[in-house]
Amino acid sequence: MIRPSRIGERIESLGKIGESNGEGVTRLALSKEYKDAQALMMSWMEEAGMQVRVDAAGNLIGRKEGSNPDANPVVMGSHIDSVVNGGKYDGTIGVIGGVEVVQHFAEEGIVTSHPIEVIAFCEEEGSRFQSGLFGSQAVIGAIEPGHLDLKDKDGKTRREALLEFGLNPDDIFHEVRRHQGELSVYLEMHIEQGPILEKENHPVGIVTAIAGPTWMEIEIQGKAGHAGTIPMRMRQDALLGASEIALALEQICLDYAGSPIVGTVGRMDVFPGGANVVPGRVLMSVDVRDVDRNRRAFALEKLRVRGHEIAQQRGLEIQFSERLSVAPVACHPEVVSVMVEEGRNMQLECPMMISGAGHDAQLMAAITDVGMVFIRCKDGISHNPKEFAEVGDIALGTELLSRVAYRYAMK
Ligand SMILES: [Zn+2]
Known part of the structure; x- marks a missing residue:
């Protein structure tokens, strides 16, 4: 039996590590709190009968052998690092749920044919070194040496943090990697981090695709001047141009009615930034996400064209630079249909939905078939101390995870 009380207790105990009075959970990768969280997870993995190790990238891996020594492992996982002042459900439920599945099999005397692994990936959030999905990148062989030179806010490099944690970063490049065909499937349960399941009143959803973000930086150059002396018609106000571009982005996304495309301007830096100065320069960020790569590219192209028009009308100069482009990923149709069944x-009744947020599953898709289960969360709030999901919902998701893992593990 999947035991909701055990799941609930584990979420609470793990949630205490890095918790500070009402400020939520801060559990940065490779920190002291991270070590404690790994030790606790490790004890639960052992209780479930798994062999446990930490690889050179700081991924915690529990493994239970199956009866067929030649079969590839069924892998479940997520992450146990958090953002600064985050919640106790993000990531953790996927790992705790995975362990629950293995423990449930052990308690029922079920011996699977395939081995089962549960992985708590290192630094999914990127809140320490500002570069997320580190552990899963290491597993698929996508880490570049530069990733180890990134520094945290105290000036410590990731390489130093790994060494301090007792790991050998040089081993990441040959020891951690898993290849295409080595795993039989990767399954991840995660809170939705959005409002849809709650609004539609379903505890559990099935993810069909994970949207990929493109990040663009736009620089708009106008002319700074005195806010009192320059007549309105003679201004080259960079912020007004930027504002029009932000509104244009909203309209471009809205025009794709019924599609999941979303566009966000989350940051505008205004220079020189005085209350009595006409803005002369703006740096703005643009984040556009979609599960359809072409539609995302078209939307960005429209934004570029609109941006040049707006700049011309206002006598501004404009420059677009792409900062990041992550390919959207489809969950495997077979995994999705097993989940539905x-x-x-x-x-x-589990609605099919897309994930607007990135997850380790997105990278694991490079080497194996992936599937994701979403759990309803309160008010769609995440990355926030107020993040909340019902244990009953998480238990239902774990039951679904368990059934799907069973199907793949008995093949
Ligand atoms: Zn997460």
Whole structure:
């Protein structure tokens, strides 16, 4: 039996590590709190009968052998690092849920044919070295030496942090990597971090695709001047141009009615930045996400064209630079259909949905078939101390995870 009380207790105990009075959980990768969290997870993995190790990238891996020594492992996982002042459900439920599945099999005397692994990936959030999905990148062989030179806010490099944690960073390049065909499937349960399941009143959703973000930086150059002396018609106000571009982005995304594309301007730096100065220069960020790579590219192209028009009308100069482009990823259709079927067997109607946020599953898709289960969370709030999900919902998701893992592990 999947035991909701055990799941709930584990979420609470793990949530205490890095918790400070009402400020939520701050558990940065490779920190003292991270070590404590790994030790606790490790004890639960051992309790579930798994062999446990930490690889050179700081991923915690529990493994239970199956009866067939030649079979590839069924892998479940997520992460146990957090953002600064985050919640106790983000990431953790995927790891705790995975361990629950293995423990449930052990308690029922189920011996799977395939081995089962549960992985708590290192630094998914990127809140310490500002570069997320580190552990899963290491597993798929996508780490570059430069990733180890990134510094945290105290000036410590990731390489130094790994060494201090007792790991050998040079081993990342040959020891950690898993290849295409070595895993039989990767399954991840995660809180939705959005409002859809709650609004539609479903505890569990099935993810069909994970959107990929493109980040663009736009620089707009106008002319700074005195806010009192320059007539309105004679201004080259960079912030007004930037504002029009932000509104244009909203309209471009809205025009794709019924599609999941979203566009956000989350940052504008205004120079020189005085209350009595006409803004002469603006740096703005643009984040556009979609599950369809072409649509995302078209939307950005439209923004570029609109941006040049706006700049011309206002006598501004404009420059676009792409900062990041992550390919969207589809969950494997077979995994999705097994999930739908097992959901039905549980009398659960699980809506199909996309993930707007990135997850380790997105990278694992490079080497194996992936599937994701989403859990309803309160008010869609995440990366926030107020983050909350019902243990009952998480238990239902774990049951679904368990059924799907069983199907793959008995193949
Ligand atoms: Zn997460």
